[in-house]
Amino acid sequence: MKIHALILALLAATALCARAAGPEVGQPAPDFTLKDGAGKSVSLADFKGKTVVLEWFNYGCPFVKKHYGSGSMQKLQQQATGDGVVWLSIASSAPGKQGYLAPGEAAAKQSELGMHSTALLLDPDGAVGRLYEARTTPDMFVINKDGVLVYKGAIDDQPTPDPASLAGAKNYVAAALANLKAGQPVETAQTKSYGCSVKY
Amino acid sequence: MKFRAALLALAFPLLASAQVFQGVTLVQPTLVADTTAIVPGQPFRVGLRLKMAPTWHTYWQYAGDAGIPTRIDWKLPTGFGIGPIEWPLPEAILEPGDIEVYAYGDEVTLLQTIRPPANLSSAAVELKAQAAWLVCAEICIPGKADLSLTLPVAKSAQPANAEIFSRAARRLPSPDAPPFAVSWTRSGDTLTASFPVPAGTTGVDFFPLPTKEQEVGHPKIEKANGGYMVSIEAKGDLRGVLAIKDADGQHGWSLVAAPTATQSKIQNPKSKIETPTVSLWSALLAGLLGGLILNLMPCVLPVISLKIFGFVRQAGQSRRSIALHGLAFAAGIFAWFLALGLVIVGIKAAGGQATWAFQFQNPWFVVGTATLVFVFALNLFGVFELTLPGRATNALSEAGAADGYGGSFFQGVFATLLATPCTGPFLGGALGFAFLQSAPITLLMFASVALGMALPYLALSLQPGWVRFLPRPGAWMERLKQFMGFPLLATLLWLLFIVGGQRGPHAIIWLGAFLLALGLALWIYGLVAAPHVRPRPRVLGLLAALAIAGGAGWLFLGELFAQEKAPTSAGVTESGGIAWQPFSQAALDKLLAAGRPVFVDFTADWCLSCKVNERTAIDTPAVREKFAQLGIVPMKADWTNANPEITAALQRFGRVGVPFYVLYPAGHPDAPITLPELLTPSLVLKALSKAR
Numbered sequence: 001m002k003i004h005a006l007i008l009a010l011l012a013a014t015a016l017c018a019r020a021a022g023p024e025v026g027q028p029a030p031d032f033t034l035k036d037g038a039g040k041s042v043s044l045a046d047f048k049g050k051t052v053v054l055e056w057f058n059y060g061c062p063f064v065k066k067h068y069g070s071g072s073m074q075k076l077q078q079q080a081t082g083d084g085v086v087w088l089s090i091a092s093s094a095p096g097k098q099g100y101l102a103p104g105e106a107a108a109k110q111s112e113l114g115m116h117s118t119a120l121l122l123d124p125d126g127a128v129g130r131l132y133e134a135r136t137t138p139d140m141f142v143i144n145k146d147g148v149l150v151y152k153g154a155i156d157d158q159p160t161p162d163p164a165s166l167a168g169a170k171n172y173v174a175a176a177l178a179n180l181k182a183g184q185p186v187e188t189a190q191t192k193s194y195g196c197s198v199k200y
Numbered sequence: 201m202k203f204r205a206a207l208l209a210l211a212f213p214l215l216a217s218a219q220v221f222q223g224v225t226l227v228q229p230t231l232v233a234d235t236t237a238i239v240p241g242q243p244f245r246v247g248l249r250l251k252m253a254p255t256w257h258t259y260w261q262y263a264g265d266a267g268i269p270t271r272i273d274w275k276l277p278t279g280f281g282i283g284p285i286e287w288p289l290p291e292a293i294l295e296p297g298d299i300e301v302y303a304y305g306d307e308v309t310l311l312q313t314i315r316p317p318a319n320l321s322s323a324a325v326e327l328k329a330q331a332a333w334l335v336c337a338e339i340c341i342p343g344k345a346d347l348s349l350t351l352p353v354a355k356s357a358q359p360a361n362a363e364i365f366s367r368a369a370r371r372l373p374s375p376d377a378p379p380f381a382v383s384w385t386r387s388g389d390t391l392t393a394s395f396p397v398p399a400g401t402t403g404v405d406f407f408p409l410p411t412k413e414q415e416v417g418h419p420k421i422e423k424a425n426g427g428y429m430v431s432i433e434a435k436g437d438l439r440g441v442l443a444i445k446d447a448d449g450q451h452g453w454s455l456v457a458a459p460t461a462t463q464s465k466i467q468n469p470k471s472k473i474e475t476p477t478v479s480l481w482s483a484l485l486a487g488l489l490g491g492l493i494l495n496l497m498p499c500v501l502p503v504i505s506l507k508i509f510g511f512v513r514q515a516g517q518s519r520r521s522i523a524l525h526g527l528a529f530a531a532g533i534f535a536w537f538l539a540l541g542l543v544i545v546g547i548k549a550a551g552g553q554a555t556w557a558f559q560f561q562n563p564w565f566v567v568g569t570a571t572l573v574f575v576f577a578l579n580l581f582g583v584f585e586l587t588l589p590g591r592a593t594n595a596l597s598e599a600g601a602a603d604g605y606g607g608s609f610f611q612g613v614f615a616t617l618l619a620t621p622c623t624g625p626f627l628g629g630a631l632g633f634a635f636l637q638s639a640p641i642t643l644l645m646f647a648s649v650a651l652g653m654a655l656p657y658l659a660l661s662l663q664p665g666w667v668r669f670l671p672r673p674g675a676w677m678e679r680l681k682q683f684m685g686f687p688l689l690a691t692l693l694w695l696l697f698i699v700g701g702q703r704g705p706h707a708i709i710w711l712g713a714f715l716l717a718l719g720l721a722l723w724i725y726g727l728v729a730a731p732h733v734r735p736r737p738r739v740l741g742l743l744a745a746l747a748i749a750g751g752a753g754w755l756f757l758g759e760l761f762a763q764e765k766a767p768t769s770a771g772v773t774e775s776g777g778i779a780w781q782p783f784s785q786a787a788l789d790k791l792l793a794a795g796r797p798v799f800v801d802f803t804a805d806w807c808l809s810c811k812v813n814e815r816t817a818i819d820t821p822a823v824r825e826k827f828a829q830l831g832i833v834p835m836k837a838d839w840t841n842a843n844p845e846i847t848a849a850l851q852r853f854g855r856v857g858v859p860f861y862v863l864y865p866a867g868h869p870d871a872p873i874t875l876p877e878l879l880t881p882s883l884v885l886k887a888l889s890k891a892r
Binding site: 060062063092126130196199 | 265267271295297298332334336338339341342412415
């Protein structure tokens with residue numbers, strides 16, 4: 001009887017551990033280090049005291065194209081970085097898969113799309129994508145100045161690749177950044193992200 | 201010309217809408233219909249058929265971690281309605297990075313039901329739809345197509361594309377509970393169910409259908425204890441589809457994963473209408489109340505006045521005598537109900553279907569009742585007097601007690617006989633409960649109904665103080681007695697109406713002819729039965745009366761009435777301006793599957809309450825307009841003659857009698873709304889407004 005209870009407790013504990021692997025809203029965001037196209041290492045810890053946005057990026061994904069093709073993603077990046085927010089775009093596609101960027105290709109893609117993110121980081125083995133349980137592109141995370149995850153999920157409330165859906169869409173990241181700027185708690189802290197699967 | 205246009209329209213989508221990427225056709229969309237033509241007012245199914253290139257897939261209604269469900273936006277001509285998409289079972293695809301999606305490879309047909317209006321003037325109709333999907337393999341590409349399908353309008357149609365539709369329909373999850381018991385338990389955020397599976401099962405799947413706000417994990421499927429175990433992380437109850445694979449393919453059942461014994465109840469209309477969980481005491485109380493209210497039902501009112509007249513007559517007698525009359529009357533009520541209860545217990549034991557008021561479905565029973573009512577009326581009119589030959593003096597010497605109490609007893613029987621078809625509010629549910637119970641509880645239930653009905657008479661007879669308020673006997677009593685004959689004749693009209701519904705208008709005439717002859721015979725009997733008539737003419741008169749009654753019975757009932765058959769489509773579409781559809785479970789299931797709101801009127805010609813409701817509350821301009829406005833399908837379950845399908849439908853709601861009304865709101869066949877047994881127009885309108 002006691003042994004049964006013990007096994008159950010252990011099982012429950014492992015289940016809890018498995019659950020805790022992904023980042024939870026309200027918990028500290030796990031630290032990571034990745035290289036950009038120029039080979040420069042960037043760590044989340046470098047930006048303590050600043051608001052950080054993580055954006056999972058795959059230039060070939062129609063959902064990502066919706067936001068870049070219309071210029072709305074670049075505009076939001078420009079606005080955010082102008083306000084002192086750090087915006088990290090992360091490409092977790094594996095070599096040979098859609099959205100993969102070799103180190104030499106990153107800078108060209110940035111200028112081609114007119115990206116305004118602070119850095120485009122390369123995660124070809126998908127380690128950071130898996131650490132954050134990023135499943136779609138675009139999958140968005142917002143981390144506050146204390147390093148706590150305050151938003152994770154979709155970029156907006158229109159889960160479609162149709163650019164026409166941008167008009168009138170509610171952009172959750174813009175809203176979360178506005179909440180943080182005003183010193184308020186983030187109103188919508190978690191949504192279900194949409195898009196293509198991350199091409200690990 | 202029309203034919204060529206139709207041909208062109210059929211061929212056109214094949215040419216224009218394919219999604220081509222780098223020379224490969226990724227998705228080939230087409231619209232298909234399961235009919236060769238549109239029959240006005242008759243729903244049919246259409247399908248968006250997507251053929252995917254190898255390794256590419258489009259998504260299910262819940263796409264999983266990535267992807268988006270296929271969308272179909274219809275542009276239909278005015279008057280056309282469209283049901284929700286019915287999604288065949290998907291497959292679960294696990295991609296690198298623990299990304300699980302629910303999708304279709306190869307080919308899928310997404311089904312929808314179109315409801316054309318009842319009137320169509322054009323010779324052909326073009327059905328247009330814009331389909332939008334995401335197709336993914338290693339990469340994802342959105343696709344979109346404007347599709348159209350032109351169908352001719354005709355009076356009748358043949359099935360079409362049967363193979364495509366039956367293949368898709370086989371893969372639709374069933375709304376029924378799985379054929380094996382699945383019960384869920386919750387531990388923290390994890391829902392788990394272990395269940396046995398049928399022999400030959402080669403695999404199990406669970407496809408979650410979370411709400412927009414609900415986060416779910418990936419279902420884990422394991423073999424356990426000779427069956428399977430499914431577990432999934434989710435906060436709150438989770439809708440989903442459980443599927444098993446065997447040699448025939450895949451079979452699925454929609455259910456709700458909820459940690460209770462009744463988990464599949466929300467999704468499953470059949471198990472939702474399970475045995476009513478009324479406690480014995482509240483059922484007995486409801487029976488009592490129902491019995492009490494029976495006294496106010498239209499079919500009993502004439503008997504009440506009759507009985508009150510009886511009390512007036514008795515008011516001159518002793519207290520004890522009045523009390524005994526009341527008890528005798530109550531005993532008559534009890535005797536009837538208990539006899540009925542015993543019959544039902546007997547029939548149930550014999551395996552037959554016994555339902556409330558079922559006796560009125562037998563025309564010979566109605567003929568018997570009509571005869572009794574008519575004879576009673578003639579008696580009240582004074583055409584003849586009932587005397588007890590030979591023992592008449594004896595009876596008189598006992599102050600009329602013996603035959604008086606006997607009379608009260610049979611009046612009690614008679615009153616109840618007339619009351620049974622009109623089950624009052626509460627009574628339906630309470631008797632539904634009784635019918636599903638063991639024999640002793642059934643009898644107890646009937647006894648409580650009997651007590652309820654007898655209560656006012658018992659009170660009146662045991663409380664002589666109340667009798668004192670009744671008027672003094674006098675000459676007016678004779679006139680009142682005669683007057684009471686008229687309500688009885690009105691009751692007779694109602695019985696004739698029932699006979700007409702069962703056997704057609706000729707049957708009414710034959711029964712009327714028999715009653716006329718019977719009236720003549722009773723008049724002769726009345727002439728010769730008087731005490732002063734000498735024996736010889738009396739015997740002759742009695743023989744003549746007997747010959748007339750017997751001859752008329754043989755000719756009009758035995759020969760002519762017996763040959764009349766039930767009229768075809770009796771009483772289905774006759775009432776007023778509502779285009780009632782005859783009830784059948786298959787038609788109802790089809791309409792509900794198509795997402796249509798349906799109002800079912802369970803009725804019978806012999807149920808006066810039903811008729812009153814229909815005339816005053818249902819068949820009104822406002823209700824007709826509401827039906828049309830909300831596209832509610834009116835369905836009439838006519839129970840005038842025995843109909844096992846309707847009996848079964850009533851029993852699913854725990855009912856055994858009519859009237860009964862139920863509204864299935866659009867898209868919620870699992871949440872039917874039942875209406876009370878006494879309707880008002882505003883009550884009906886209020887209920888109907890919940891149809892959408």
